[in-house]
Amino acid sequence: MRDAEEFDAFYAASAGNVVGHVYALTGSRSEAEDAVAEAFMRAWQRWPAVRDADSPEAWVRRVASRIAVSSWRKTVNRLRAHRREAVDQPVPGLSEDHVALLQALRHLHPHQRRAVVLHHLNDLTVAEVAAEMNTPVGTVKSYLVRGRRTMAALLAPTDLPQEEKNHA
Structure with missing residues (x-):
């Protein structure tokens, strides 16, 4: 028991x-x-x-x-x-940010996606991610850097007024 x-x-x-x-x-x-x-x-x-x-x-x-x-x-x-x-079916109750995050994650290489999810969404350390992925720490760091860079580009606001773009 x-x-x-x-x-x-x-x-x-x-x-x-x-x-x-x-x-x-x-x-x-x-x-x-x-x-x-x-x-x-x-x-x-x-x-x-x-x-x-x-x-x-x-x-x-x-x-x-x-x-x-x-x-x-x-x-x-x-x-x-x-x-x-495949036909994407909308999931009710999701915010635009949540949908954008999931879409950005889908654009990552599977190894990058797994590293980003484990590290940023599951709060694992880089060493813990490396152990779970059975991958060297340096490789995990590379996955994280590349994944964040890709996601930043995908999630960057594109509708800023010209004045705000000049100051950004």
């Missing part, structure tokens, strides 16, 4: 963070929730090993990310096979 209570506490403390991470990666709340549910199910099945991992939340986040990417790849392949184009 101790395992179930411990897992329930772990789930309650980390599920929201993991869903937010996968949502930022995929741009789809429902896909994120599905991937995270599957990841937590796998974590429960392996709870003794997951509990002893350096970071059980990182384990679940990594599994959920892989599930989401796998699901995305299957979807893309299915769409290509049927020669249909």
Whole structure:
């Protein structure tokens, strides 16, 4: 019974963070929730090993990310096979800033996107991002610099009056 209570506490403390991470990666709340549910199910099945991992939340986040990417790849392949184009469906209740952020994230290389999401949205240190991505710290720093530069260009205001542009 101790395992179930411990897992329930772990789930309650980390599920929201993991869903937010996968949502930022995929741009789809429902896909994120599905991937995270599957990841937590796998974590429960392996709870003794997951509990002893350096970071059980990182384990679940990594599994959920892989599930989401796998699901995305299957979807893309299915769409290509049927020669249909995906239709973006609006998500109610999102602010313009939130939508702009998600669109900018989609323009990043997947490694850059993952590093930016882990570092800026999940508040992991560069070293923690490097460990989770199994990548050298210097490479993560490069992903972050390039990702931020790309996003800054995509998110820069373009409708400033000429007078404000001259002072910017």
